[in-house]
Amino acid sequence: MAVSQQAPTLVVISHYDAWAPDQLVALLDQTKDVPAGAHFDTCVVVNQCGSRELHLPERHADVTIFHRPNSGYNIAAWDHGWRSMPPYSDYLFLQEECRILRPNWLSAFRKLLAKPRIGLVGESLFWAGLSWDRLDYQYRDFHFADRVDGRLVPIPTGLRIGMQRLNIPVGKSGEHLQSLILAIRRDVLEHIGGFFSGDSYGEATIAESSISKKVQALGLVVREVGPGSFRYILHPQWTYRQGWALSLLRRAAARIPVSISARLGNLWRSLKSRGGGAAS
Numbered sequence: 001m002a003v004s005q006q007a008p009t010l011v012v013i014s015h016y017d018a019w020a021p022d023q024l025v026a027l028l029d030q031t032k033d034v035p036a037g038a039h040f041d042t043c044v045v046v047n048q049c050g051s052r053e054l055h056l057p058e059r060h061a062d063v064t065i066f067h068r069p070n071s072g073y074n075i076a077a078w079d080h081g082w083r084s085m086p087p088y089s090d091y092l093f094l095q096e097e098c099r100i101l102r103p104n105w106l107s108a109f110r111k112l113l114a115k116p117r118i119g120l121v122g123e124s125l126f127w128a129g130l131s132w133d134r135l136d137y138q139y140r141d142f143h144f145a146d147r148v149d150g151r152l153v154p155i156p157t158g159l160r161i162g163m164q165r166l167n168i169p170v171g172k173s174g175e176h177l178q179s180l181i182l183a184i185r186r187d188v189l190e191h192i193g194g195f196f197s198g199d200s201y202g203e204a205t206i207a208e209s210s211i212s213k214k215v216q217a218l219g220l221v222v223r224e225v226g227p228g229s230f231r232y233i234l235h236p237q238w239t240y241r242q243g244w245a246l247s248l249l250r251r252a253a254a255r256i257p258v259s260i261s262a263r264l265g266n267l268w269r270s271l272k273s274r275g276g277g278a279a280s
Contacts, residue, residue, distance in 0.1 A: 007039040007040050007041045007088070008038070008039065008040075008088060008089040008090065008110075009038060009039070009040040009041070009088055009089065009090050009091065009092060009106060009110060010040065010041050010042070010043060010081075010082065010085055010088040010090075010091050010092075011031065011040050011041070011042045011043075011091075011092045011093075011094065011106070012042075012043055012044075012045065012077075012078050012081035012082055012091060012092070012093045012094070013027065013028070013042065013043070013044045013045070013093075013094045013095070013096055014044075014045055014047065014074035014077035014078060014081075014093075014094070014095055014096060015044050015045065015046045015047065015054065015077075015096045016046075016047050016049075016070070016074075016096070017046050017047065017048050017049055017050070017052060017054060017070075018049050018070075019096075021054060021056070023096055023097055024044065024096040025056065025057060025060070026099075027094070027096055027097075027098055027099065027100070028042070028044075028056070028060050028063060029059075030099065030100040031100070032059075034100045034102070034103055034105060035103040035104065036103075036104070036105055036106035036107065037103065037104035037105070037106055037107025037108070037110075038106045038107040038110050040092070040106055041062075041064070041085075041088070042062070042063045042064070043063065043064040043065070043066065043081050043084075043085055044056075044063055044064070044065050044066070044081075045065075045066045045067075045068060045077035045078065045080050045081040045084075046065065046066065046067045046068065046077075047068065047069075047070040047071070047072075047073075047074075047076070047077050048067045048068060048069060048070055049070050053065075053067060054067070064085065066080060066081060066084055068080050071197070071199055072197030072198065072199060072204070072207075073197060073204045073207075074095050074179065075179055075195045075196075075197045075204065075207050075208065075211075076195070076197035078093045078179075078182075078195055079194050079195040079196075079197065081093075082186075082189065082194070083194065087186060088186060089185065089186060090109075090110060090113050090183065090184065090185045090186060091183065091184055091186065091189065092106060092109055092181075092182075092183045093179075093181070093182045093183070093184075094180075094181055094233070095180055095181070095235060097235055097236055097237065098180065098181060098233050098234065098235050099233070099234050099235075099236065100232070100233055101230070101231070101232055101233060101234055102231075102232055104232070105232040105233055108225050108226065108231070108232050109121050109183035109225055109232075110183075112183075112223070112225060113183055113184070113185050117220060117221055118220065118221045118223060119184065119185070119188045119215040119216075119218060119220025119221060119222065120177060120182065120183070120184050120188070120211065120212060120215040120220070120221075120222045120223075121177075121182070121183040121184070121222075121223060121224070121225050122177030122178065122180070122181050122182045122183070122222075122223075122224060122225065123177075123178075123180065123181040123224060123225060123226075123229060123230045123231065123232070123233055123234070123235070124177065124178040124180060124181070124224065124229045124230060124235075124238060125175055125176070125177055125178075125222070125223065125224050125229070126175065126176055126177070126178050127173065127174040127175045127176065128175045129173060129175060130173055130174055130175060131172055131173050131174075132156055132160060132170070132172070132173065132174055135154075135155075135156035135174045136154055136156050136157060139154045139155045139156050140154055141154075142154060142155050143155065143158075144157065144158025144159070144202055144205075145158070145200065145201040145202035145205065146158065146200050146201070146202030146203065148161055148162075155205075156174050158202060158205075158206075159174065159205060159206055159209050160174075162202070162203070162206035163206060163209060163210055163213060166196075166206075166210065168210050168213050168214060168217070169213060169214075169216075169217040170213060171213060171216055171217075174209070175212070175222070176208065176209040176211070176212035176213065176222070177211070177212050177222055177224075178208065178235075178238070179207075179208040179211065180235040180238065181233045181235065182211065183225070184215075188215060188218070188220065191218060192211070192214040192215060192218070193214075195207065195211060196210070
């Protein structure tokens with residue numbers, strides 16, 4: 001594909017070829033049908049299980065396609081995509097399941113990226129404002145996907161240890177943008193060394209968190225594109241997080257001290273057990 005000299009942005013979409021390409025094609029159709037508010041080029045990176053190649057409808061003949069072995073989940077596909085194409089000013093990385101919700105879905109990201117203090121923009125800021133101490137408490141009964149030194153640890157602990165062993169500053173909070181929809185300038189992407197990926201699910205979650213943490217370590221802001229999660233582009237798996245009201249509630253809850261949260265939790269469990277005893 002001849003790269004347009006006018007397009008400052010490359011949209012990189014990951015595709016897993018064990019799935020039918022229907023949702024990928026639907027997303028590509030949306031990128032053409034819903035006004036983006038800015039010029040862009042598109043490439044699709046196929047995480048390939050076998051030898052079958054992806055063939056898109058003729059209407060998407062302008063889309064560049066890369067094939068790679070299936071490893072490292074969508075983050076590895078994204079990294080392959082931006083490195084394999086000529087330089088662009090900025091990038092929007094999407095998973096194929098994504099659905100565009102409204103016009104100006106690209107220009108909204110580019111408007112924020114134009115601000116020097118902002119380094120990474122996405123649609124879902126996970127654990128926004130939550131300290132590692134609070135997360136350790138909240139997730140004390142939820143184990144990280146991989147064992148750490150042969151033992152089970154809470155999810156936040158596994159993430160923190162994994163990043164620290166890679167010399168990635170973890171900061172004071174666990175907040176990070178989910179690797180569903182991410183936009184970033186090329187200079188920032190190069191500064192953080194691109195994306196790294198892991199083959200296990202636990203390693204993949206470390207890779208996801210590390211993107212935001214590396215950008216924050218540069219002194220740059222990591223934020224959602226809109227007021228609330230999934231303003232312009234939605235990932236259907238995370239529909240329950242959509243909207244500004246829930247985002248405000250999550251941020252307000254994050255301000256409650258851990259000690260008070262623990263007391264409220266103990267009170268709730270006590271009341272619940274008493275209610276259960278009365279009912280029996």
